[in-house]
Amino acid sequence: MGITIKDIAKLAGVSTTTVSKILNNKDKDISDSTRERVLNLIEEHNYRPNKIAKSLVTKKTNTIGLVIPDIRNPFFPELARGAEDKANEKGYNMIFCNTDDDSDKEEEYINMLVEKMVDGIVFTAASERGKGFQGKKKSVVPIVLVDRDVNIDGIIGKVTVDNFMGGYEGTKHLLQLGHEKILYLSGPLESKTASDRLKGYKKALSEFDVEFKEEYIREGSYKSEWGYKVIKDIGTELEYTSVFCGNDLIAIGAIKALKEMKLDVPSDVSVVGFDDIYMSNLIDPELTTIRQPNYEMGYKAIEILIDAIENKEKNIKHIDLSTQLVVRKSTSKR
Secondary structure, eight states: OOOOOOHOOOOOOOOHHHHHHHHHOTTTTHHHHHHHHHHHHHHTTOOOOOOOHHHHHHSSEEEEEEESSSSTHHHHHHHHHHHHHHHHHHTTTEEEETTOOOHHHHHHHHHHHHHHSSSEEEEEEOOSSSSSTTTTTSSOOOEEEESSSSOTEEEEEEEEEOOOHHHHHHHHHHHHHHOEEEEEESOOSHHEEEHHHHHHHHHHHHHTTOOOGGGGEEESSSSSSHHHHHHHHHTSSOOOOOESSSHHHHHHHHHHHHHHOOOTTTTTOEEEEEEEOOOGTSSSSSOOEEOOHHHHHHHHHHHHHHHHHHHOOOOOOEEEEEEEEEEOOOOOOO
């Protein structure tokens, strides 16, 4: 068994309270000689405070859970970096959980994090939701939603982007280039993120007096494999001159399929993505896309959460960040 705080106190000839004060930098009333003696003994015996015991007293572990849906999607590591940087800046550790876009696994992780006594959770919901976390009783720890907005209890903050405007700007860009037959490859429309982007798409069509046609909407997953498959499945049954994709991974899969079909991007078909992941300017052609401030989203989410933890803030804070159209080489005039 390792050395305890009582052992350090006995060796130093002081009380455990004195050692505790020195460990927690609350030692203004303790002499320099006593402080130095205790610190030397701590170093000599490689003493480490029992964080679990301390957390039982303080009701605080300085640990935050981050639940994300797909670590393979390059959008989320950058969001996680922003979250981790802010957490470290404020003296908090992080536990990362990847749900594989599975709402059941998502709920299991939330329960596990609560059992581990995290101080709070930053949570990006699965895009394909079953019952999952919906309707769950109020969480015993504060939760901040990031990226995807869902209706669950226990939320003290939200960090989202203006997905409606992102959908609108991406579609408007294609319309301004003369495209009217715009295929829209969406993520699961049961999510507010995807449905808001679709609303933006419809708004842009309306402003340019282009008729909305249901057959130009295809719903699937936020994966490159699906983007590839849906383009191959459509083949020549539907005439289109451009494709607006629900994320960059879908767009990358779509471009691969178009090339295999001997169609040039952008001369034959223009393609727009959504997210601006690092791969978007590495593919050929470089991808025109809607940029999301994913690092800032993670950073702001932790900022809201720690404010709630430390200041007992109860009012729900909602930050809605702006998107930005980034024009590259995958789009051209019709």
